[in-house]
Structures are given as C-alpha cells and as structure tokens.
Amino acid sequence: xxxxxxxxxxxxxxxxxxxxxxxxxxxxxxxxxxxxxxxxxxxxxxxxxxxxxxxxxxxxxxxxxxxxxxxxxxxxxxxxxxxxxxxxxxxxxxxxxxxxxxxxxxxxxxxxxxxxxxxxxxxxxxxxxxxxxxxxxxxxxxxxxxxxxxxxxxxxxxxxxxxxxxxxxxxxxxxxxxxxxx
Numbered sequence: 001x002x003x004x005x006x007x008x009x010x011x012x013x014x015x016x017x018x019x020x021x022x023x024x025x026x027x028x029x030x031x032x033x034x035x036x037x038x039x040x041x042x043x044x045x046x047x048x049x050x051x052x053x054x055x056x057x058x059x060x061x062x063x064x065x066x067x068x069x070x071x072x073x074x075x076x077x078x079x080x081x082x083x084x085x086x087x088x089x090x091x092x093x094x095x096x097x098x099x100x101x102x103x104x105x106x107x108x109x110x111x112x113x114x115x116x117x118x119x120x121x122x123x124x125x126x127x128x129x130x131x132x133x134x135x136x137x138x139x140x141x142x143x144x145x146x147x148x149x150x151x152x153x154x155x156x157x158x159x160x161x162x163x164x165x166x167x168x169x170x171x172x173x174x175x176x177x178x179x180x181x182x
Contacts, residue, residue, distance in 0.1 A: 034066035034079060034178035040152075040165030049105075050074050050152045057169035069176050075151050076174075078142045081182050086117075086150065087137040087175040094122040095129045095160035102163055102172070103153050104138065110147040116140075120156070129160075143182055 037057040040050065051074035056064065067079035078084060086104060094100045099122035105113040121132035142148045152174065154163060164171035 032065070032177060032179070034068070034082075034084075034176070036064040036066075036068040036176045037062070037169055038069065038071070038076075038174045038176075039167055039169040040163065040172040040174075041167050042165045044154050044163045044165065045157060045161065047155050047157050048153060050154065053165060055167055057167070057173060059168040059170075062169075066178070075149050076176075077149055078145050078176075078178075080178065081142050081145060083179045083182060084140045084142055085137055085175075085177045085179055086140055087135065087177075088117070088119060088152070089135045089169070089173045089175070090119045090121075090133070091164040091171040092119070092121040092132045092134065093129050093162045093164070094132070094158060095162075099156040099158060100161035100163060101155045101157070103155060104150055105153055106140065106148070106150045108144075108148050110149055113151060115153075118155075122156075122158070122161075139179070141182055 038054055039057045040053060041055050042053040044050065054071055054074065056068070069079065070077045088102060088104060090102045092100045092102070099120055101118055101120040103115045103118035106116050107113045117136060117138045119134040119136050121130070121134065140150070
C-alpha cells in the first residue's frame with residue numbers, strides 16, 4: 001500500500017488525486033451543503049396551518065447555501081434527501097388565558113401529517129400578557145423528497161395571544177440544515 005506525500009500536493013488548486021483499484025480515501029467530507037432560514041412575516045392570532053406569510057429571511061448578511069428549501073401553501077419540500085435539523089425560533093405572547101402553541105408537523109406519504117415537535121407558552125391565570133422567545137429543534141431523516149414534507153401550524157391560541165412575525169426572522173423563524181447523508 002503506497003502513501004501519498006501531502007507535501008507534494010500542497011495547496012495547489014486543480015490537483016486530482018487518483019487511487020488504484022481497491023484503495024479508498026477516508027476522512028474527507030463535503031461538510032454542510034444545505035442551510036436555509038425562513039421567517040414568518042406577519043403575526044398570527046388564530047389556530048390553523050400556516051399556509052402563507054412565509055419568506056426566506058432577508059436582512060444584512062443573510063443568505064442560504066445549496067438549493068434551499070421550497071414552500072408551497074405552507075408545505076416545505078426538502079431539496080435533497082439526508083438527515084436534516086429543523087429548528088423553530090418562536091416569539092409568543094400569551095394573554096390572559098393559558099396558552100399559545102406553534103408546532104412542526106411531518107408526513108412521509110405527502111398526505112397525513114403528525115405533530116412531531118411544538119413549543120407552547122402560557123400563563124396559569126388571567127395575569128395579563130406574558131412574552132416568550134423559545135427555540136427548539138428536531139432531526140429528521142428525509143428519505144424521499146417527494147413524500148417527506150413538513151408544515152407549521154398554530155393551536156391553542158387563546159384570545160389576544162400572538163405569534164409574532166417579521167421578514168428578518170427576528171421574531172419567528174425556521175432554520176433547515178442538512179447534516180449528513182441518509
């Protein structure tokens with residue numbers, strides 16, 4: 001088994017390494033190839049699926065890597081398979097009633113959705129408004145981009161409770177990072 005002298009390759013660009021049949025090269029990865037962040041762009045005060053008011057985050061130094069996520073009527077499609085970390089940063093005001101909730105719902109048949117992660121905030125008594133800024137994340141194994149999808153929904157929205165949105169992602173935002181092959 002022959003060894004490659006790294007000093008002969010150096011930091012030159014355009015260098016190709018060829019391996020003889022039966023030899024492998026290990027320890028090299030592409031790193032993260034997909035990162036995207038979406039924002040809820042307006043406030044929500046009622047229960048239901050979030051089907052609109054979603055946009056890619058836009059602020060100074062914002063951007064995304066790779067193809068990025070796509071969304072249609074609130075249903076997010078992953079650009080490629082793999083293990084994905086999906087995070088929610090939620091800014092909630094629960095007013096004079098117990099709760100406000102934002103959930104992530106997933107499907108593996110592009111049809112029926114199940115709640116797999118949520119954030120809930122609230123008070124135990126009619127004590128006025130209480131504000132919460134909550135972060136949570138889940139790892140998903142996306143095996144088929146045509147059927148494995150997610151959407152976000154609100155529930156238990158008490159009177160005068162609000163999930164805040166804006167285009168910069170400062171209020172409520174969703175982050176998608178592809179971690180590895182499936």
